[in-house]
Amino acid sequence: MWEEALAQPGGMPALASRAxxxxxxxxxxxxAWVADGVVAKFSGASAAVPAEGSTTTPVDRAAAAAASxxxxxxxxxxxxxxxxxxxxxxPAFIKAGQVLASRPxxxxxxxxxxxxxxxxxxxxFPDEEAYAIMEADLGAPVxxxxxxxxxxxxxxxxxxxxxxxxLRETGEAxxxxxxxxxxxxxxxxxxxxxxxxxxxxxxLALRRLGCNAELIVDEFGEKLLEELDYTQEARNxxxxxxNFADDPTVxxxxxxxxxxxxxxxxxxxxxxxxxxxxxxxxxAGIDVDAFIRxxxxxxxxxxxxxxxxxxxxxxxxxxxxxxxARAPGPPSSTxxxxxxxxxxxxxxxxxxxxxxxxxxxxxxxxxxxxxxxxLATWRNCPPAISRPSSTRSCTP
Numbered sequence: 001m002w003e004e005a006l007a008q009p010g011g012m013p014a015l016a017s018r019a020x021x022x023x024x025x026x027x028x029x030x031x032a033w034v035a036d037g038v039v040a041k042f043s044g045a046s047a048a049v050p051a052e053g054s055t056t057t058p059v060d061r062a063a064a065a066a067a068s069x070x071x072x073x074x075x076x077x078x079x080x081x082x083x084x085x086x087x088x089x090x091p092a093f094i095k096a097g098q099v100l101a102s103r104p105x106x107x108x109x110x111x112x113x114x115x116x117x118x119x120x121x122x123x124x125f126p127d128e129e130a131y132a133i134m135e136a137d138l139g140a141p142v143x144x145x146x147x148x149x150x151x152x153x154x155x156x157x158x159x160x161x162x163x164x165x166x167l168r169e170t171g172e173a174x175x176x177x178x179x180x181x182x183x184x185x186x187x188x189x190x191x192x193x194x195x196x197x198x199x200x201x202x203x204l205a206l207r208r209l210g211c212n213a214e215l216i217v218d219e220f221g222e223k224l225l226e227e228l229d230y231t232q233e234a235r236n237x238x239x240x241x242x243n244f245a246d247d248p249t250v251x252x253x254x255x256x257x258x259x260x261x262x263x264x265x266x267x268x269x270x271x272x273x274x275x276x277x278x279x280x281x282x283x284a285g286i287d288v289d290a291f292i293r294x295x296x297x298x299x300x301x302x303x304x305x306x307x308x309x310x311x312x313x314x315x316x317x318x319x320x321x322x323x324x325a326r327a328p329g330p331p332s333s334t335x336x337x338x339x340x341x342x343x344x345x346x347x348x349x350x351x352x353x354x355x356x357x358x359x360x361x362x363x364x365x366x367x368x369x370x371x372x373x374x375l376a377t378w379r380n381c382p383p384a385i386s387r388p389s390s391t392r393s394c395t396p
Contacts, residue, residue: 079114092190094158124156130178137261173269191221230265249294
C-alpha cells in the first residue's frame with residue numbers, strides 16, 4: 001500500500017499535503033464543536049428541560065425548553081458540518097460516513113440522520129467528465145449506445161454517480177453507473193494515512209475494545225479497492241441473478257456486460273419504493289409482513305444456502321416493487337435487490353468480518369443483493385435532495 005501511494009504523482013509531498021488537508025478540515029469541525037460547547041455552557045443553553053410535575057414556574061419551563069431547542073439546533077449544525085467535511089474529503093471518508101450511518105449502536109440519531117445523505121447525495125463530478133468516461137469504456141459515442149440519457153446524475157455517492165438512460169437498440173431503461181475520475185490515488189493516500197493512525201491507536205483499542213485497529217483498516221481498504229472494479233461488480237450481479245432465479249419475490253437486475261467496463265456499469269433500471277419509505281409502502285398497499293419475510297428469507301439464503309452475500313448494504317440498496325396482481329386482490333410485492341460491489345464469500349466473512357453479517361441493505365441502482373434484515377431495523381433516513389433529472393436526446 002505504501003509503495004503504490006508513494007508512486008502516485010507527487011509522492012511523499014503529496015501525501016503530506018493530503019494529511020494537512022484532512023487535519024485542517026476535520027480540525028475546523030472539531031474547533032467549531034469545542035467553541036460551540038463553550039458558548040452553550042456559559043449561556044446556559046445546555047440546561048435540561050424540567051420534568052413534568054416539577055415545581056418550576058412557567059417562565060423557567062419556557063426558558064429551559066428554548067434552551068433545549070437551541071441545543072438541538074446546534075447539534076444538527078454540528079452533524080451537518082461533519083457531513084460536509086467528510087463529503088469534501090473524498091471517497092474514503094464518504095465511505096466511512098456511510099458505515100457510521102448504519103451503526104445506531106455507536107452513533108446518535110441526529111448524526112445518523114445527517115450522515116444518511118452520504119449514501120446517495122454527495123456532490124457529483126461534472127457531467128462532461130462522466131460522458132467522456134462512458135465513451136472511453138464503451139468505445140463508442142454516448143449517442144450510439146443510448147437514445148437518451150439524463151442530463152444530470154440521478155444519484156451520486158462515494159465512488160461514482162448514476163444516470164438514467166434508454167438503450168438505442170432495445171428501448172430498455174437502464175442505470176449507467178460511472179466511476180469518479182482519479183479516485184484510486186486519493187483512496188490510496190487516505191488508506192496509508194488511516195493505517196498510520198491505526199498503528200497509533202491499536203494498543204489502546206486492544207486494551208479497551210479487544211480489536212486491532214490496523215486489521216480493521218486493512219479490511220476496509222481491501223474491500224474499498226475491490227469496489228473500484230466494476231467488472232467484478234457485474235460478475236456479482238450475475239451470480240446473484242443465478243442464485244435467486246427461482247425466487248419470484250426477489251428481483252435481481254440484469255447487467256449488460258458488453259456495455260460495461262472497469263469504470264462503467266450498465267444495468268437494468270428498476271422503479272420502486274425505498275425500504276425506508278414506510279408511508280409510501282403503506283400508501284401502495286404493500287403487504288408489509290410479506291415484505292419483511294422476503295428480506296429475511298433472502299438474507300438467510302445468501303448466508304446459509306449460497307455462501308455469498310451483499311457486502312455493502314445500506315438503505316439506498318433495496319427497493320420494493322409494488323405490482324398489480326393479475327387476479328383481484330391487494331397489490332403483490334417484489335423485493336428488488338440490486339447489484340453490489342462487494343459480494344463476499346461466506347467463509348471470508350465469517351473468518352475475518354463477522355460483524356458484516358448483521359447489517360442492512362437496499363437500492364434502486366447501485367450494487368447487488370441483500371443481507372439478513374427486517375424493516376424494523378432500517379432507519380428512516382431523510383429523502384435525498386432532489387436534483388434536476390431532465391433527459392437529453394442523444395444523436396448517433
